[in-house]
Amino acid sequence: MALENVASPQRFVFHLSADQEVPPGDSSARGGCYAQFNAGARELAIICSHNVSSPAIAHIHYGAPGAIGDVAFDLGNPLSPIVATWTGMTPSDVTALLAGNLYVNIHASGRPEGEIRGQILPRTVDHFPFFATAAQEVPPTDSDEVGECFADLADNASSVLVRCMHGVESPSSTHLHSAPPGVDGPTVFDFPNTTTFENHVPLTPRLVADFAAGFLYVNIHSLPDYEQGEIRGQLIEGTAPAHLQHVPTASEWAMILMMLSLVATAWWRMR
Numbered sequence: 001m002a003l004e005n006v007a008s009p010q011r012f013v014f015h016l017s018a019d020q021e022v023p024p025g026d027s028s029a030r031g032g033c034y035a036q037f038n039a040g041a042r043e044l045a046i047i048c049s050h051n052v053s054s055p056a057i058a059h060i061h062y063g064a065p066g067a068i069g070d071v072a073f074d075l076g077n078p079l080s081p082i083v084a085t086w087t088g089m090t091p092s093d094v095t096a097l098l099a100g101n102l103y104v105n106i107h108a109s110g111r112p113e114g115e116i117r118g119q120i121l122p123r124t125v126d127h128f129p130f131f132a133t134a135a136q137e138v139p140p141t142d143s144d145e146v147g148e149c150f151a152d153l154a155d156n157a158s159s160v161l162v163r164c165m166h167g168v169e170s171p172s173s174t175h176l177h178s179a180p181p182g183v184d185g186p187t188v189f190d191f192p193n194t195t196t197f198e199n200h201v202p203l204t205p206r207l208v209a210d211f212a213a214g215f216l217y218v219n220i221h222s223l224p225d226y227e228q229g230e231i232r233g234q235l236i237e238g239t240a241p242a243h244l245q246h247v248p249t250a251s252e253w254a255m256i257l258m259m260l261s262l263v264a265t266a267w268w269r270m271r
Helices: 091-098 205-213 250-269
Strands: 010-016 031-038 043-050 055-062 071-074 082-086 102-108 111-119 127-132 147-153 159-166 173-178 187-191 196-202 216-222 226-234
Touching: 010 043, 010 102, 010 205, 031 102, 031 111, 031 205, 043 055, 043 102, 043 205, 071 082, 091 102, 147 205, 147 216, 147 226, 159 216, 187 196, 205 216
Parallel strands: none
Antiparallel strands: 010 031, 010 111, 031 043, 043 082, 055 071, 055 102, 102 111, 127 147, 127 226, 147 159, 159 196, 173 187, 173 216, 216 226
16 A cells, blocks of 8 residues: 555554653654555555664564564564555454554664654644754854744644744745754755745655654755854754743733833833
């Protein structure tokens, strides 16, 4: 079964990480998968992106979260991207899939039990804020500008909404790229060169897997000093950097200004 060729597939978008291993691991590797289940044919088509440095094997296993189970299906070549179709699924295989009792495990040299693992669930990565900073550039830049952004995967996983507000005054180019943190990757979408923008970015199955893995990033360039990028924001759910715990949104700025105005008015009346 080819991805996107089923009229009404059941979709699964999920991430792979070391903390899902049993016991949890300490690897910094990341991964993500996009899968479509064809109920009529009892087939699961899957594509996974990851940055495990020396993958040895990759399997789908039986098992609930926190449990270890037998191999259900060999995913074949473990190099990223992993592309496979599980045909001939039994009724018990389908039951396990729909109950969330199957997981992908990528094993590596020196980590025979698995380096990163991900439970096959309908959606473990969906919508979240993320931040663009100079520290995320490769190499980091000395810019003081920051950006506050938001990502939201469409219900049918065909696109992702990306919304950003940033302080780069005259961006020369603004792109969405595909690569893990700390690595430069190719451009997959062009954004307008404005300090605020909002676009629905179309996604291929591979890019959905990249999204789930945290391998997409916004890069905002400016000339002449930051031709390779001034600030960058990886589409990863999490807290802001320590020096950027919160960047006020436009509505919050309006609230702050209103409060300051009220304080100033009260002070004036008390004179």
